[in-house]
Amino acid sequence: MEKETIKVLVGDDTAEKGVHIASELRDAGMYAYTRRNSGETITKSIISDKPDVVILDLTLSDTDALTLIHSLREEADETPAFIVMSDLDNRFIEKQVLSNGASYYLTKPYTAEELAGIVSSLADRNTEGSKKDIELMVTDVIRRVGMPANIKGYYYLRSAIMKAADNRYILEGVTKNLYPAVAKQFNTTSARVERAMRHAIETAWVKSGMEGFIDTFGCPFMSERDRPTNSEFIALAADKLRLDMRAGN
Numbered sequence: 697m698e699k700e701t702i703k704v705l706v707g708d709d710t711a712e713k714g715v716h717i718a719s720e721l722r723d724a725g726m727y728a729y730t731r732r733n734s735g736e737t738i739t740k741s742i743i744s745d746k747p748d749v750v751i752l753d754l755t756l757s758d759t760d761a762l763t764l765i766h767s768l769r770e771e772a773d774e775t776p777a778f779i780v781m782s783d784l785d786n787r788f789i790e791k792q793v794l795s796n797g798a799s800y801y802l803t804k805p806y807t808a809e810e811l812a813g814i815v816s817s818l819a820d821r822n823t824e825g826s827k828k829d830i831e832l833m834v835t836d837v838i839r840r841v842g843m844p845a846n847i848k849g850y851y852y853l854r855s856a857i858m859k860a861a862d863n864r865y866i867l868e869g870v871t872k873n874l875y876p877a878v879a880k881q882f883n884t885t886s887a888r889v890e891r892a893m894r895h896a897i898e899t900a901w902v903k904s905g906m907e908g909f910i911d912t913f914g915c916p917f918m919s920e921r922d923r924p925t926n927s928e929f930i931a932l933a934a935d936k937l938r939l940d941m942r943a944g945n
Contacts, residue, residue: 702819704728707738707752724812735759748819754782765797777818795865842904849896860934
C-alpha cells in the first residue's frame with residue numbers, strides 16, 4: 697500500500713491534538729481526517745469511511761478504546777488497525793491494550809516521523825495481500841510438521857498462530873482469549889477448538905515424531921514422549937513466523 701492511499705481516522709478533533717496529528721500525517725502523504733473524541737462518532741466513521749488505521753485515546757468521552765475495539769470486532773468482519781494513545785507509560789496497561797485487539801500502544805514523546813512510520817507499517821500489515829502472505833507462511837509451518845489439512849484442528853491452529861503472531865500477549869490467556877476468538881471465527885465452542893487443536897498436534901507428532909518438530913522449529917524443546925501442548929505449539933509457530941517475517945523484511 698502506497699503512503700498516499702493510507703486512510704487514517706484520528707479520533708480527536710481538537711486543534712491542539714487531533715488536527716495537529718492529522719496535519720502531520722497529511723504532510724507524510726496520507727489521507728488523514730478527524731472525528732470527535734466519542735466512541736459512537738468514531739464507530740460510525742469506521743463503518744462508513746473504512747479507514748486503514750484508527751488513532752484514538754485510551755479514554756473517550758463516552759467509553760474507552762478497549763470497549764470500542766472489542767465491540768467492533770464482535771460486529772464487523774473486517775476492522776482497521778488501531779493505535780491507542782495515552783500519557784501513561786505503563787507496562788500493565790500496554791499489555792491490556794494489545795491483548796484486547798489494539799495493534800500499537802503509543803505514549804509520549806514521539807516524533808511526526810515515528811508516528812507516520814507506525815501508521816504506514818500497520819496499514820501494510822492490514823492489507824489483504826499481507827494477510828495472504830502470512831497465511832501461506834503459517835500453512836507452510838504446520839504442513840512441515842506433518843499435520844494433515846483434512847482435520848478441523850489444522851484450520852483452528854492456523855488461525856490461532858496468525859493471531860498470536862500479530863499479538864504475542866494473547867497467549868497469556870489462551871483459555872480466556874485465544875480459544876474464544878478462534879471459536880467465534882469458526883462458529884463453534886472453545887472446548888471443541890481446544891480438543892481439535894490437541895488432536896491435530898497429536899496426529900502430527902505421531903506422523904513426524906520429535907525429529908520432524910525439531911527440523912521445523914530448530915530446537916530440541918521436548919522429550920520423545922511429550923508432544924508440545926497447544927499453547928507451546930502455537931507460541932513456537934508464532935515466534936518462527938515473526939522471525940521469518942523479520943528476515944524477509
